[in-house]
Amino acid sequence: MPHDYRTLGAVNPPPVSSDALDNSLVLSEVVVRLHNAKLRRRGGRGITLIEMLIAVSITAAAAGVVATLVSSTSTATSAQADGRRNLARIQAAKAIIGDELHNARAILASGSNYLIWWSGDNPVSAVTPNRAVNLSELRLLEVDTTTNELKVWAITWPDNYSASNIIAADTAYAANSNWYNVCQAAKNNANFTSAMIISNCTGMTVTLDASSFAASRMASCTLTITDQNITRRVLVSGSIRTAQWPE
Known part of the structure; x- marks a missing residue:
């Protein structure tokens, strides 16, 4: 019957037989051999905590570099796309203003x-x-300094307007009118509407080829366009093919 040393209060266990000792040594040798075999499969030694931390750090650094490269490539591609769109808008603005x-x-x-x-x-026209x-x-070409948009203003009659409606609404002006004031007042007319030509336009200066409006045949507009934190000066010009001063 096995002894319960806790109940007996024994300090030392009973002596171990030589057979039991031999069996214990054999078991220990087997455990050592298994451990050595496992180490050989790992290349002769195990991975220490320091080595594992170094490996994790290198992997994290490499992943960070790859992420930065991917982000930079994406940003560059987006900037190139924005640049192409801006160039297309500028070319369209040149074509519209030149044709007008x-x-x-x-x-x-x-x-x-x-x-x-x-x-x-x-x-x-009905008139x-x-x-x-x-x-x-x-026609009014104007920079809206509130929205930073270059717009062209013109009348668009509703589809349900008859000829008599158009004749009644199509005001005629004297040749010596203050045309800027006329255009600003016309903005109160719901039919005098604008079309945006180009965005991010913060200013425009106009140069004429003559000292008087009646003698002018060519207008050169220098547009200030700010986009992607880059400010450009774009020259847009047009020449009148058949000049006629109003009476």
Whole structure:
């Protein structure tokens, strides 16, 4: 019957037989051999905590470098795409303004951030050609300094307007009118609307080829465009093909 040393209060266990000792030594030798075999499979020694920390640090550093490269590539690609879009908008603005001025009849006024011209009598309009500037024939190119957008303002009659409606609403102006004030007042007309040509435009200066508006045939507009923290000066110009000063 096995002894319970806790109940007996014995300090030392009973003597161990030689057979039991031999069996214990054999078991210890087996454990040592298994441990040595495991170490050989690991290359002769185990991985220490320091080595593991170094490996983790190297892996983390490499992952950080890769992430930075991927982020930089993505940012560069996005910037290139934005640059291409901006270039396309600038080219479109040049085409629109150049075409408008090419088909205009007279440059009526210019100043800080604006240019006004007369498109000429419209032969298909309900209003009989009168060699005068009508509201529907006014064009205002202006930088909206609130939204930083370059816009063209013009009349667009509603589809349900009859010829008599258009004739009644299409005001004719005297040739010596203050055209800037006329255009600003026209903005109160719901039919005098704007179309945005280019965004991020913070300013525009206009240079004419003559000292008077009546003699001017060409307008050069220098646009200040700020995009992606880069400020550009873009020159847009146009020449009147057939000049005619209003009466």
